[in-house]
Amino acid sequence: MNFSQIEKPRDAVEKILSCFPVSKPCLIEQGQTLPIKTRNENQPRKIYFLLEGAMISSVGENEKKQNxxxxxxPSIIGLGQLAPAGAIAQYEAIAPCMVDSTNVDDFIKVIEEQHLWPDVIKVMLTIMNSLAARTTTSGLQSAYEIIKSNLLYMESETTYMLKERYTVVKYMQTFSRLSRSIILKILSELKAGGFIEMNNGKLIRINRNLPEKF
Structure with a gap:
């Protein structure tokens, strides 16, 4: 499984969001972070609704931080809070974002009343598949296979225009532990072979099927 094969269950997301009218929208500026769960257990856990924009999700801090x-x-953030222990995660806005939220208990109440658990499961399964794909590309594949998977994802993801926002090298370094030199070497070979077209470091298009091996 790779990123390009994972499709967001947009119908399920929008069905859930329709049951939570926007009440207290908050603007998150680019570079600001959104905590999913504070370490102060006295504060209620929350489910967040990303109404506009995009964020990078991560866990850990400093050198142990993993994107x-x-x-x-539209997305629903923080469904891991439905578990008893929850999960501490962090989301950083890569563009201005409009976010709303609701307490976990209120979220569960509405979901049960509207019989929306099948839709919640669809969303959670997509998140799990994305994490599984990310894990697969983080250490169990060759450098070329990691780069190939990310190139295919950049090519297929059109909602937020990743190709326009990121240089290929920056994107690869953000979501892998590959060195800049390795990334540049493989990209150079792919360009020379006519497999990809780039301009000023950004991916323009994938011209033909990427080779299985490098």
Whole structure:
């Protein structure tokens, strides 16, 4: 499984969001972070609704920080809070974002009243598949296979225009532990072979099927 094969269950997301009228929208500026769960257990856990914009999700701090992926609106953030222990995660806006939220208990109440658990499961399964794909590309594949998977994702993801926002090298370094020199070497070979077209470091298009091996 790779990123290009994972499709967001947009119908399920929009069905859930329709049951939570926007009440207290908050603007998150680019570079600001959104905590999913504070370490102060006295504060209620929350489910967040990303109404506009996009965020990078991550866990850990400093040198142990691991970027997990990009979340694009409309999205529901923090479903891991439905578990008893929850999960501490962080989301950083890569563009101005409009976010609303509700307490976990209120979220569960509405979901049960509207019989929306099948839709919640669809959303959670997509998140799990994305994390599984990210794990697969983080250490179990060759450098070329990691780059190939990310190139295919950049090519297929059109909602937030990743190709226009990121240079290929920056995107690869954000979501992999590959060195800049390795990334540049493989990209150079792919360009020379006519497989990809780039301009000023950004991916323009994939011209033909990428080779299985490098």
């Amino acid at each position: 997990l992926g990009i979340v694009v609106s």
